[in-house]
Amino acid sequence: MTGLLKLAATFWIIFVACCSAAYAQQQVVGAPPEASNMKLVGSNDLQARSAYQPTIHHQGDRWIAYIGHHGGTDDIPSPVNPLTERAEPNGTSIVDVTDPAKPKYLAHIPGQEGKYEGGGAQMVRVCDGKALPKGDPNAVYMLRTFGGEAHEVWNVAVPEKPVLVSRIAGGLKDTHKNWWECDTGIAFLVSGAPDWRTRRMTQVYDLSDPANPKKIRDFGLPGQEPGSTGAVPTELHGPISTGPDGNRVYFGYGTNKGGFIQIVDREKLLKGPAEPTAENLRLPEVSRLAMSAFNGAHTTFPMLKMPIAEFAKDKDGKSRDIMMVVDEAILNECAEPRQMVWFADVTVENRPMMISSYTVPEASGNFCQRGGRFGSHSSNESMAPVYYKKMVFIAFFNAGVRALDIRDPYHPVEVGFFIPSITKATDKRCVTIDGKDRCKVAIQTNNVETDDRGYIYIVDRANTGLHILELTGPARAVAGLP
Amino acid sequence: MMRSWPVIAVAALALGALSGVAAYENARPRGADWQEIAWPFPRDGWPAGRAFRCKASSCGEDIEVYVRPKLGFCNCDSGVADDDEVDRVADLDLISARFVPLRAGDAVDVAEMRGRVRAYGLNMPDGTPRAAIGIAASRRCDLLVAAAQGKGEAAGVQRAALAFLDSKEMTNWMIAAMEGR
Numbered sequence: 001m002t003g004l005l006k007l008a009a010t011f012w013i014i015f016v017a018c019c020s021a022a023y024a025q026q027q028v029v030g031a032p033p034e035a036s037n038m039k040l041v042g043s044n045d046l047q048a049r050s051a052y053q054p055t056i057h058h059q060g061d062r063w064i065a066y067i068g069h070h071g072g073t074d075d076i077p078s079p080v081n082p083l084t085e086r087a088e089p090n091g092t093s094i095v096d097v098t099d100p101a102k103p104k105y106l107a108h109i110p111g112q113e114g115k116y117e118g119g120g121a122q123m124v125r126v127c128d129g130k131a132l133p134k135g136d137p138n139a140v141y142m143l144r145t146f147g148g149e150a151h152e153v154w155n156v157a158v159p160e161k162p163v164l165v166s167r168i169a170g171g172l173k174d175t176h177k178n179w180w181e182c183d184t185g186i187a188f189l190v191s192g193a194p195d196w197r198t199r200r201m202t203q204v205y206d207l208s209d210p211a212n213p214k215k216i217r218d219f220g221l222p223g224q225e226p227g228s229t230g231a232v233p234t235e236l237h238g239p240i241s242t243g244p245d246g247n248r249v250y251f252g253y254g255t256n257k258g259g260f261i262q263i264v265d266r267e268k269l270l271k272g273p274a275e276p277t278a279e280n281l282r283l284p285e286v287s288r289l290a291m292s293a294f295n296g297a298h299t300t301f302p303m304l305k306m307p308i309a310e311f312a313k314d315k316d317g318k319s320r321d322i323m324m325v326v327d328e329a330i331l332n333e334c335a336e337p338r339q340m341v342w343f344a345d346v347t348v349e350n351r352p353m354m355i356s357s358y359t360v361p362e363a364s365g366n367f368c369q370r371g372g373r374f375g376s377h378s379s380n381e382s383m384a385p386v387y388y389k390k391m392v393f394i395a396f397f398n399a400g401v402r403a404l405d406i407r408d409p410y411h412p413v414e415v416g417f418f419i420p421s422i423t424k425a426t427d428k429r430c431v432t433i434d435g436k437d438r439c440k441v442a443i444q445t446n447n448v449e450t451d452d453r454g455y456i457y458i459v460d461r462a463n464t465g466l467h468i469l470e471l472t473g474p475a476r477a478v479a480g481l482p
Numbered sequence: 483m484m485r486s487w488p489v490i491a492v493a494a495l496a497l498g499a500l501s502g503v504a505a506y507e508n509a510r511p512r513g514a515d516w517q518e519i520a521w522p523f524p525r526d527g528w529p530a531g532r533a534f535r536c537k538a539s540s541c542g543e544d545i546e547v548y549v550r551p552k553l554g555f556c557n558c559d560s561g562v563a564d565d566d567e568v569d570r571v572a573d574l575d576l577i578s579a580r581f582v583p584l585r586a587g588d589a590v591d592v593a594e595m596r597g598r599v600r601a602y603g604l605n606m607p608d609g610t611p612r613a614a615i616g617i618a619a620s621r622r623c624d625l626l627v628a629a630a631q632g633k634g635e636a637a638g639v640q641r642a643a644l645a646f647l648d649s650k651e652m653t654n655w656m657i658a659a660m661e662g663r
Contacts, residue, residue, distance in 0.1 A: 118559035
């Protein structure tokens with residue numbers, strides 16, 4: 001063999017080895033899930049509907065999962081619901097997860113017709129009637145979005161037979177990630193009021209009596225209000241309130257660009273002048289934390305008064321108010337800056353500061369080549385003691401769900417992950433190359449939630465359904481689980 | 483005399499039409515000399531686009547056009563649905579955060595994409611006024627945006643910018659840029 005041939009053979013071997021390594025990471029139907037310190041307990045295909053927010057509620061002696069859906073796909077705009085044998089636009093799935101090994105699909109409430117983010121009923125929150133100040137004590141209320149056009153409250157006390165209670169509409173441009181305080185009934189509804197200059201802002205409602213919604217005010221950033229001119233600030237993604245005790249609402253703005261966190265005085269927001277002038281919108285704001293233009297804030301999850309072990313002997317600042325901020329990746333195959341997870345110290349409210357970050361190492365799974373989105377999207381939002389201020393779970397699209405030890409939020413550490421197997425229902429994700437679509441199939445873990453028992457629920461944007469997980473090995477010890 | 487006045491009227495109409503066409507042709511920047519310049523704005527969330535300048539000697543007034551794709555747009559189905567969307571996305575805020583729409587926008591086609599164009603009055607950081615236009619067009623879940631500014635009338639800026647963007651070279655580039663090429 002001549003020297004030239006040897007060189008060519010060497011390059012060929014390297015080329016084949018590299019490509020094989022990349023394709024070895026490509027998911028195939030029938031292959032087992034990838035996991036570390038997490039294991040699958042049970043699953044449900046959710047009728048192959050693209051999933052967004054799961055909320056797990058303990059009602060009576062049952063545990064019920066309420067799962068919001070995006071609209072259908074080009075191929076299947078309205079999947080058939082086997083329970084009714086009818087084609088139904090994606091809406092809300094109701095699943096009995098009392099036995100997490102055998103989740104039972106109870107009902108599907110159809111949503112708005114439309115495909116992808118143009119339809120469905122993405123968002124779900126649940127409150128017991130007995131917790132709400134003026135609720136029917138026998139009712140269990142589910143607040144959901146209806147596509148981009150309305151918010152609805154359903155009585156799901158009998159989850160197999162949900163009953164519509166009330167509807168809030170009014171020519172909305174969009175809806176999204178709401179928050180509902182069960183002890184007061186105050187709801188922060190992400191809406192697009194028709195006269196506002198943004199697609200997503202906040203409509204504050206009193207839903208203490210869900211049958212009779214009472215509007216308190218519209219809220220947004222100066223420059224978004226009706227009649228304003230000039231640059232329009234980044235649109236809202238969603239708020240989380242600490243209720244009257246904490247008296248703060250943390251708003252996350254942006255998706256994958258130009259994000260920031262806004263800390264708002266809840267009482268001033270609720271009781272301040274409601275007329276949407278720039279001055280009135282500024283009044284309840286405590287401070288803002290601007291993020292890089294490369295990132296947006298999908299989730300702003302407060303963890304206040306966290307004791308920091310490293311600071312235990314310090315005379316001041318032993319505990320810190322921590323905010324976890326989760327960006328949302330929106331482009332397939334890494335065509336944008338990395339969307340990830342950030343931790344901010346907001347103890348000194350007028351000087352909030354980012355203190356740490358977390359991302360899945362791309363090379364650990366060649367995730368940019370697997371197809372679909374790679375990057376963070378959302379976190380669990382349950383504040384139940386089992387995980388609160390100890391662990392968080394991050395939906396990371398094609399990298400599945402990641403379990404983080406955040407007991408020291410200055411140094412978050414991944415302690416487990418689970419990437420579900422794809423199925424025949426898993427939908428393709430495409431990029432355009434030279435004018436043509438090139439598509440791949442990969443898991444797209446979109447949202448995650450936990451229940452008080454410690455089970456972890458992940459749902460897939462690419463129609464693969466619901467997976468119920470539990471921690472194993474050292475990850476259980478982090479949470480103090482036996 | 484009575485028989486000749488229809489001829490005179492027709493001739494006058496023809497002359498008027500011809501002069502109108504001549505005036506329109508004179509105003510159009512066909513063959514205008516557009517020079518590419520460096521992207522004049524600091525880095526933001528999207529990669530820099532391309533910027534062009536046409537001097538007064540060629541376009542009747544100094545005009546600059548800034549154009550770039552913004553890949554990843556949430557309104558995949560509805561596209562650029564209203565003028566508020568143009569206000570939000572069209573990069574006018576890169577020129578100045580203080581802009582006021584002059585009137586309702588219009589539908590427009592750019593690089594085989596449907597969108598909207600709207601005229602604005604700008605207040606520059608040094609207090610001087612400018613006329614500007616914002617353009618936003620979409621294809622599936624991606625946007626193409628352009629902004630243009632000049633010292634003259636917004637209508638002239640819009641006419642020159644749209645003619646430039648409609649050129650074969652710019653159309654080809656915008657189509658390729660929307661595909662990430």
